[in-house]
Amino acid sequence: MSETPAGVQVLGGAVERGDEILTKEALEFVAGLQRAFGARRDELLARRKERRAEATAKGRLDFLEETRHIREGDWQVAAPPADIADRRVEITGPTDRKMAINALNSGARVWLADLEDANTPHWRNVVSGQVNLYDLVRKQIELTTPEGKHYKLRDDVKHAVPLVRPRGWHFDEKHILVDGKPVVAAFVDFGLHFFHNAKELISRGSGPYFYLPKMESHLEARLWNDVFTHAQQELGVQHGSVRATVLIETYPAAFEMEEILYELRDHSAGLNAGRWDYLFSVIKTFRDSDKYILPDRNSVTMTAPFMRAYTELLVRTCHKRGAFAIGGMAAFIPTKDESNAAAMDKVHADKKREAGDGFDGSWVAHPGLVPICFEEFDAVLGDKPNQIDRTRDEVSVTADQLLSVADTPGEKTIEGLRAAVDVGVRYIVSWLGGNGAAAIHNLMEDAATAEISRSQIWQWLHNNVVLTGGERVTADLVREVLADTEKQLRAEHGFPVDNLGRAVELFEQVAVADEFVDFLTLPAYEEID
Structure with missing residues (x-):
């Protein structure tokens, strides 16, 4: 240089x-x-x-x-x-x-x-x-x-x-x-x-x-x-x-x-x-508010x-x-x-x-x-x-119209929780490997996808949300879903597992921690190079 x-x-x-x-x-x-x-x-x-x-x-x-x-x-x-x-x-x-x-x-x-x-x-x-x-x-x-x-x-x-x-x-x-x-x-x-x-x-x-x-x-x-x-x-x-x-x-x-x-x-x-x-x-x-879930x-x-x-x-x-x-x-x-x-x-x-x-x-x-x-x-x-x-x-x-989040139709489900963990972990694996534009389930995803996934889980967890199937979102439930996701990804043919362990740890950090991390890419940045 x-x-x-x-x-x-x-x-x-x-x-x-x-x-x-x-x-x-x-x-x-x-x-x-x-x-x-x-x-x-x-x-x-x-x-x-x-x-x-x-x-x-x-x-x-x-x-x-x-x-x-x-x-x-x-x-x-x-x-x-x-x-x-x-x-x-x-x-x-x-x-x-x-x-x-x-x-x-x-x-x-x-x-x-x-x-x-x-x-x-x-x-x-x-x-x-x-x-x-x-x-x-x-x-x-x-x-x-x-x-x-x-x-x-x-x-x-x-x-x-x-x-x-x-x-x-x-x-x-x-x-x-x-x-x-x-x-x-x-x-x-x-x-x-x-x-x-x-x-x-x-x-x-x-x-x-x-x-x-x-x-x-x-x-x-x-x-x-x-x-x-x-x-x-x-x-x-x-x-x-x-x-x-x-x-x-x-x-x-x-x-x-x-x-x-x-x-x-x-x-x-x-x-x-x-x-x-x-x-x-x-x-x-x-x-922190139950009016914007x-x-x-x-x-x-x-x-x-x-x-x-x-x-x-x-x-x-x-x-x-x-x-x-x-x-x-x-x-x-x-x-x-x-x-x-x-x-x-x-x-x-x-x-x-x-x-x-x-x-x-x-x-x-x-x-x-x-x-x-x-x-x-x-x-x-x-x-x-x-x-x-x-x-x-x-x-x-x-x-008030911009703030009318509570009027949004839809349910909070265990399937939604599993999907959030799955796509979030998949994306972080890709990001840590150097690819920030990841093809996941026939969608081209960037960091916003993982941010929505982990922040929604954080919100559900810290507001004691009960899912439509009766499950209460707890740290133990999130960790259980994370463990299942990691097991499935390790068994998935062709999935790159080199960064999977770090991705799971990072997702747990930003989804479960008491303090909300403003951007998951900030702690992730410390994991690269």
Whole structure:
């Protein structure tokens, strides 16, 4: 690796072509972000704990009185850049080389290049992901596998535009120290991509575009906006070149959608309905209350009253302000068995509902779902690039509607508990092994799946929930199900068991412990490298 700047230590090992990414100049840029904004990030994380304590004491969240003037004001976000004016189909996935090539070739309009929940932050993944971004921006990305299969960008399709998702504010990158402290991981992911690729993207008629995860307030959006402004000034890039879509995937953020758009208005590319993490956040925010207990995860659909309120408010808010509203994930993996037709029918129905509700586009996890998403959005959009002009003036959502979790139909069952343990352990095994995008039971899962699974069990356990079969959820019951799951997985043909013991221990830690762990990926991160 090349020389490091003063005050910067790189503790990670050598990664192929890492010296092209971890240059002295790039590390100086990342260190500059850390020194300018690291303390504010720390303050905002502390504020999260204070706000959850306030919400717990009140038993509710609400729209902010101090920002009423923003919600009632007359303002719009910046108009979208031409190359992402049409986002009707977006594909998601980690930044490994094969998936990057397949995503760009998929026919989707946008690729969410995921450095966050679909990516295990092994040091090799962190650096090689940036190598792959560097190459794909320059259209020079190819791969030949050990089996001799060759992947390259096709000439006969319009390549998906990459939107990079850095890690959330809560995560630190332990392999890079600035002035003796781990650097904020978001500054690494954003900073390296922006430093190496912003000007190249602009020269090619595009720009540095991002997805921003896990935010809980407009003040966190303000910090991102200040980071963007600083980065553009540092490199002499025109203000407003950065565009960011914010995932509304935390319960507190749902009450600050307009304020988040307002803070990022020069750099905004809209909001996304991050449905799975949203469920996790609902549980996490009110985990001690018996008024917010959800039924089995698989029975909570997007038509549940509180989820319906959330998506309706998101579309209304975005279009009122001239911003994109992007729908949620279709995670099915097409198969050749008899279950495929029914699964594809569900994808059709999901995308038809989103297009009909006014969303401008939506997510799929597999190239095989791209045509379905196109079919449903084409039927509504036709030749229009989006439906931002459909302002949904008839929609009016109250705080009580967003909070109506108790009205969710469905049961709490022992089968639901077993399914939560099964999918949670399977995912953690994959994550520890370096794969954050795991195919589980014909679904493409990321960290949100395991977060919902373990947090729901924690909530049931700590609220003395009695399941429909009469079983009371206790620590002993959870441990019994965990033991059965481990035994079954060890007997399952082809299942990788190297990390199974650690995965079971970790799942028990985050599902049973007296203190709720904010993100399971934090203790899991200590288990890797």
